[in-house]
Amino acid sequence: MFQLSFLHTSLLIFAAATVLPLLIWLIAKRKPPRVVFSSLRFIRLSAQEEKKRSKLQEILLLIIRMLIILLFTLAVARPQVFSSRLKQSGKHPPTALAIVVDNSFGMDYLHEAKTALDRSKEALEKINALTNSTDKVIILTLDESWNTLHGQSYAGKIPGDIINSIAITHLPLSMEAAMDKAHTKLVESGIPNRELYLITDKREAQYPADFPLPVHLIPLAAPQSWQNLSIKDVTPLPQLVDKTRQQSLQFTLANHGDAQRADVLIRAVLGETKVAEKFVSIPARQEIKETILIELRQDGWQTGYVEVVDERLMHDNRSYFAFPHRLNPSLAVITQDASLPFYLQGALDVYRGGGKLKLIAPDALVMADLEEYQNFVIYKPGPIGPRLKEFIESLRHQKRGAVVFLDENMGKDLASWWSSMFDCQIGGFMRDAKELSYFNPHHYVSSLLGGTELSQKRVSHYWSCQASGSVALAKAGKDDLVLAKDNMILFALDPAAMQNSFFIDPIFPVLAYRALEHSGLALAGGNRIELGELITAQELTLPDGSVLQLANRSYRASKPGIYHSRIANGEATAIAVDYHYQESENNPQDYQKLKYIKSLKADWQKQLFRSRLGYDIWKTLFLVALALFLLEIGIIKLASLKAGKSPKELT
Template identity: 25%
Template sequence: MNFISFQNPAALFFLPLAALPLVIHLLRHNKARVVPFPSIILLRSTHTKTWKRSRLQEWLLLLVRTLILLLLVLLMAGPSVKASLPSWMAPRETTLALVIDNSASMSTIEGDSSLLPQARSSALKLIKSLSPDSRVAVLCGSQGNKILCGLADPAEAARQIRSIEQTDLGTDLAGAVLKADALLANAGRTGASIMIFSDLRKNCFGDAVSPLPALKSTAHLNLVQAGKGGAGKNLEWRNVKFYSLKKRLIIQGKTAPGLEQSLSLVKDGRVAFQSKIKPDSGGYFSGGMGWDGQGQTFMECSRDDMPLDDRYYFPQNTAGNTMVLLISEAGGILQQAFKALSGAGYQLKIESHPTPEAIAASDLIIVAGGAIAGIKSDLLEAVKNGAGLLIIPPERAVVNDYNSLLSNISPDLRITGMSEDSLPGALDLGTKEYFQDISSRDLRHISIYKYWRVPARPSALLTIGRKFPGLVMIDHGSGKAGIWLFGTEPGMTDIGFHPAFLALLNQACEGLLKSADPGYLTGQFLSGADISDLTAPDGKKISGLPDSRGKIKWPLEKAGFYSTLKNKSGQTLAVNIPPEESDLALLEDDELAGIMGKNKWSRQISSEKRPASQRGLNNIFLFLTGLFLMLELVLRSKLKIFLKKPLTT
């Protein structure tokens, strides 16, 4: 704990000025005047006595002037001390930064109210106990960490605390602490306190991969628990998947053990399906229900301790019509596959030499022809504008044509030749999280006879022989491109005769489509040159915010369905609360210790324990400065009177 601190530490650089009187004294040389005089025998004792008295007064004057300059520099620095002093001498000053958590998890009901009003009440109780000379900053603990006021008087801080409203945003206490630290450090308030009023749930400081850095303000962190601190009974949407081929939803989640829940699928304002679920002893459950993927649809559970996350909103574009252009001399296995996938919304068109208009009108373009010269620029333009591109070079592909296309998508990606393996290769998953419900066991009977070689890439989604890339995805402009390196023809592979082929092809295509976006989370921003308008779930228009590059971003702060104009056509967006907000488990002290790092902190049940106050020393230093100025005046006048006296007896 710092015993003394300064509001303006930079002023201490002027401390060397206190030595100025000494420097002037040493540089001043008064040569004695030669005056004709008869005899000094009678004056010798008087001269010695007066000379000693003169030197003493000069050194006292030097000391007083040095102290005056020293006190003036310290007054500029604004000193304060943590000590018990009379209020008339040093008024009590408390410097605080209050972080009020208003994230979605603070909507948890405990008793007669949610946790946010309880946190506000605790903060206001603390504000009432502060003196008018105190300075308080107020920040929000939700994403964005809005600063409601800087270091203001307690009355203004109380007004801002009362204005804090519940949000649907995620928690970001780490960001709030760093912002508060910057406020205190920039104001020169070292050794102050940061009070955090939060539910202190598991994810309130984010992933907490690394501890908080050492605070520049050396502030003490006081964590005040909102509510009684018990884990609430709340349903968590852990994993919700829609299978477009099966027209079925699979829901996996967690709730309080033994707590039965009712799940309802609400489509366009009407309950389309309802199911009862009963979790196991650990609180986990899973269930399924049919859905066609159309309409404004959300899943809703029965009321629990956190009503704000009771709904899970589904993107409306999950199963829309997707215009697929297959560029090939013959449809073959790919044509049969997309015919089987028509239930997932694919509408296939086959052309060997497509026009630029046909390419531009497609959502997904599959290049599987032998020669593709003449359409490279049209393909690149389509991908740049947001279309998906899947490149499947056939066995008789013109490699130069394909390499010319690939070089414009990724400079380090090129076909080096055909494989020469004597035995068939095995297909395996590269990134296991990409493909839903497909395991390596589902691919174990697929044989790869020939495949195109490209430089090794660690991000391959499918691999051949667990070594060579089989499927690679690349972002390009507003769209995505993928290269499928083992073809679909019987001469290259037998994948077309295995049930896993349809699932692999469908999910690879979904990954290339922008419409495959699973939705947004509150706290994210919507951006894009083709977006011109955004309306929130409550019907209010949202104003766009320019970023550092001048591009407009729209904040998504409420959960629900948003409507937007995209390319002058209407589109509905689904926005959900961050899933980690639904986990109401509390942080343990050892976990908090790891997050806090080397910073000083304490965990409190209430805000009754006031943070340490600073006593400003300005009054004391002003008094001493005035006193020494008067003393300097007296000494200077006495010295002048003394010097005017004749040296006679």
């Protein structure tokens, strides 16, 4: 196979200048002057011999000049020659070499005492041994921060400390983005020979459909079978009655391998202390839900993780949790009444246990109450005043809320205020009984009631509401009975209506309990986000203990673990950040669909530096053109010496 290509093909148009010497010779050809002699016999013989020599010399000079122009034009166009018949040698032309290293957490899978990332670093060292000082080597990973610091062009070799600094990234770029960046840097190198290599475990990833360069895949030793366990979605199970410090945590355990795993050790860590262990068994290719019981030591935020002991791939072995727990929470009811209705009093007593319960008039509210009480209930506050408005806004600013109960004699101004607060329309008061028709299975407050049989369950004495920008949690026909707007919960029922059978049913205490949890300091089911999501706070403590002053700006969670955020004048909130689990499964990439990717063989070192453009020969062409130029001068000089004329007269 022979291939000739040019780096600057547009310059080949100047090859047409090759014919200029021929045109000049034809146009400028002069007739010799006519001279009269008495005898022409000897002159004719001499002229014929001279004419033959002169014509041969002119043709030779013409060819040389045309070749000089042609070779110079070709050299400027930067021709590249590739041939499979050319004898291979240890030398190679100057090459820009880009290497994209996959450092997503799947590359940390342990096989024969080495991870895939360890083998990637060994491959980089082997490439280093083959490069020379004329090469430019570019190394990129899937870690955007690492690329910003180290993703530059290195002359000859990659420094050893740069290779050793490559670590697993928890928030990887797509393979497409990394390859596009590599191609851009190859173009910027200015070297015509450009080669792109991938080092990856060949797991499924986002690749471009097409690519302007051939991409070569460097092979890594791979396990014959994939054995991995992962754990995710740790959630505290609700305690509806007899609240204690014994807390059950539910989690999902997944077996991504082809073999059953028996006696798998599960550990629960609270803070930095191991508090529980258990053994479980799990079939191949299955997910199971399990629980583990832990002992909570104190009120407040409970943070930690549940982990499965599996040494193959460590990064998906933990799932973090963060949830508030108060054995005896203190409650404040904002009301003008001196006592509470029976059903409301009972629901609040179940929730608070031995905690404090205080009735506070709206005019007596102070900001110190925000620190003293964990939960707030609003019932019959009277005309809405500026102090109550300011207090509610302060609650919402702290990412907290309140549980609101409407009363039958509510005024129009208060109804209008609640309509605006909950983004809903409050209509008339309904005294007739109506069957319950729906509980929202997707919201924390009503999720336990999502599958409840609702036949014969009726409700009366409620305000007809229609949710617009809020979430309906319970419905009776077209009327929304319970609504949620952020951490604010609205019960459109009057708990003073003793004839309302809804308050006798166990549904009401469950809804009230979960509503109080949800409206407290944070989500009672736990604060959890995924890597890459934003956290907005005044101050943020990262999992490594470092503190960032954000001034209510946003920070993108880049590592798994527990984050502690604090807003202005608010209590700290704990947030659990978990991994993306797509790397837990071993789904191989189908490279046959990607025609531009070529898998190298086991002796891949011998296949490096075989660029698609081949060997650069522009220097050779320049040298040949220079040699022809010197030859032309020599011919002219020699002819002038023989004829006794100056070179200028001959040319």
